[in-house]
Amino acid sequence: MTPTQQLLDALPAFAPDRLPVAVLDQARTTLYDCLGAQLAATSREFPIMRLLERLVREVGGTPESSLVGSCLRTTAATAALANGALAYYCDIESHHPAANVHAIAVIGPAALAVGERQHASGVEVLAAIVAGVDIAARVSYALGPAAQYARGFHPTTVAGTLGSAVAAGLLLRLDNDSFRNALGLAGTSAGGLLSWVDDPTEQSRPLNIGLAAQAGVQAALLAATGFRGPADILGGKYPFGKAFTGQWDQHALLEGIGTRHEITRLFFKRNACCVFIPASLDALLDIMATESLSPQDIAKIAIRAPESSYQVIDNNPLRSHSVQYVLAVAAHQGHVTFADILTDRGADPDIDALAQKITITGDPGFDRQAHQSIGSTVHLTTSTGAVHHREVEHPLGSHRNPLSTQDLADKFTALTTGILTPDRAAQLRSTLDRLHTLPDINDLTRLLELG
Structure with a gap:
């Protein structure tokens, strides 16, 4: 056969x-x-x-x-x-x-x-x-x-x-x-x-x-x-x-x-971005919310991500696939839409300045945890020298950490408002x-x- x-x-x-x-x-x-x-x-x-x-x-x-x-x-x-x-x-x-x-x-x-x-x-x-x-x-x-x-x-x-x-x-x-x-x-x-x-x-x-x-x-x-x-x-x-x-x-x-x-x-x-980015995005937004941080409070962000994929999102010239760009935009407005991808928000000096503070390296430990892992670890250092750490193995939306039915309905509404009548x-x-x-x-x- x-x-x-x-x-x-x-x-x-x-x-x-x-x-x-x-x-x-x-x-x-x-x-x-x-x-x-x-x-x-x-x-x-x-x-x-x-x-x-x-x-x-x-x-x-x-x-x-x-x-x-x-x-x-x-x-x-x-x-x-x-x-x-x-x-x-x-x-x-x-x-x-x-x-x-x-x-x-x-x-x-x-x-x-x-x-x-x-x-x-x-x-x-x-x-x-x-x-x-x-x-x-x-x-x-x-x-x-x-x-x-x-x-x-x-x-x-x-x-x-x-x-x-x-x-x-x-x-x-x-x-x-x-x-x-x-x-x-x-x-x-x-x-x-x-x-x-x-x-x-x-x-x-x-x-x-x-x-x-x-x-x-x-x-x-x-x-x-x-x-x-x-x-x-x-x-x-x-x-x-x-x-x-x-x-x-x-x-x-x-x-x-x-x-x-x-x-x-x-x-x-x-959010409108490559699938290898949401774990870092979840971690960053969680740190900012928990610690009441503004983008101006951030001195640097160091990300560890799977060895098998981190290079795809490291300063990729395509904004949807650049972890530096996506995280900088999200830090300022809490989310990333496709309009943020087509229009270069990096022209904003505050967003560009934050993007320059973000680095990413490969961590083979994530590859050992799961086949084609989409997890990551974020270390955020504030302007006062405080360091905050988050590890996200299963970002919200993954099959092990799923969105709720209401979350999906809200997403559909947000995407189609102005296109479909109620x-x-x-x-x-x-x-x-x-x-x-x-x-x-x-x-x-x-x-x-x-x-």
Whole structure:
């Protein structure tokens, strides 16, 4: 049995009637959070929506799937591209830290686009989301998240393409041979570089995610027509893993599949920034609140973070991924929104001065505590010489320190105020609450059509 066939044989575990209710509920919560991030990105305060609307108008195609926040419709593949870019644009959607993938930003848009096209039921879409997130995370495990970064690949785009193909393939009800072709075609389409760190417009970063959603959907649609792909994309003479990292761990791909659901291991963000920053942010704000400190009271901040990830956020030229910038902004206003990312608050001399006082170093101890840890330790020295210390292993929003239902609702409201009317927001929430009984996902997506 080939490695690809082993994966295909595991997919029946994601049938709606075989998934625990709690897992389907988690998929619904994750989708709700993702929709808030997408709707926030449609704000006319940002340029991305105007660009995506132009793309959809010019590409056109069969109006089978909708562009979130717009009355425009296009093909499922194009809708997946545009909506995937929206999902990751504000960097506020959930993240899978262990696999280092923004899984829902790829899988949610792909599943909704194909679900609309197929008039799939709500529970079918939820099950496809569970499967897609699972496979995206597991493919990243098999490749090695750190190994992907070391070669300049974006794990979300590489692994997410296969996850997107799985979600789309389930909704298209592909048979075994067609599904094998879909995975093969998705594998040959996968890619995505981390070069977006040099793009201060923050547009190529979310485009990576849209491309993964689009490629997976397109691969599944091609396979549905009879288009053929590599027979064993995970094995064979030129296997997937050899191309991207030179390694492949089939055990990591399949271990616990169907019983350990990766969608239950997500981190839900409260601030617009890279997932490796919130632990330091929580620690800093806690020290400032407990000790009644102002930004002017801070002489220096020394951070210890995982050896495997600290360099990603150390003075990264991209503000969303710079721990110095994010913490300096948060110290002054208590939070970080995407508007703070697009507009350089570092032009404020007080914020710039504090950013210069922040250093970060690697601590392999965090790597030993947990696979792909997102914890950190903060040592803050005040202008009087007092030193305050906080260690945060599981920042608020992680699956071991989760946000409450009310926290998530408040986040959605904050993201969508001015975009959704209160009545539309309430209607959307009500529809999501009964999504598992919805006969046609279009009853949900129609509520996302604005303008």
